[in-house]
Amino acid sequence: xxxxxxxxxxxxxxxxxxxxxxxxxxxxxxxxxxxxxxxxxxxxxxxxxxxxxxxxxxxxxxxxxxxxxxxxxxxxxxxxxxxxxxxxxxxxxxxxxxxxxxxxxxxxx
Ligand code: I3P
Numbered sequence: 001x002x003x004x005x006x007x008x009x010x011x012x013x014x015x016x017x018x019x020x021x022x023x024x025x026x027x028x029x030x031x032x033x034x035x036x037x038x039x040x041x042x043x044x045x046x047x048x049x050x051x052x053x054x055x056x057x058x059x060x061x062x063x064x065x066x067x068x069x070x071x072x073x074x075x076x077x078x079x080x081x082x083x084x085x086x087x088x089x090x091x092x093x094x095x096x097x098x099x100x101x102x103x104x105x106x107x108x109x
Pocket of ligand 1: 019020021022023024025074
């Protein structure tokens, strides 16, 4: 599955609150391949090499949990992703249907 997602980093490994200055929303082209959610700055091109930054932004979704961010009302179609190492991201999808698809795909791999 792939498509645009806007990301906010809420907590760093071990659940430590991400410091101010690093909590802004950023748009990525997201690609879920196996157990990795790749977050690329540019839209996917089949033969494009992943940059160092793309690799740094990739998230392992092994033993992670995605759920609708019912308590976050500043933006619509936002879900949480909590990873196995207790990082927490907020992701805003383009619409409710895509949000639900991301949640289902992440939770069922
Ligand atoms: C953050 C940025 C986020 C905001 C966050 C700020 O600043 O303005 O949009 O989250 O608030 O810290 P920076 O880009 O300097 O990291 P919201 O959009 O959810 O308000 P927060 O620290 O209360 O999460």
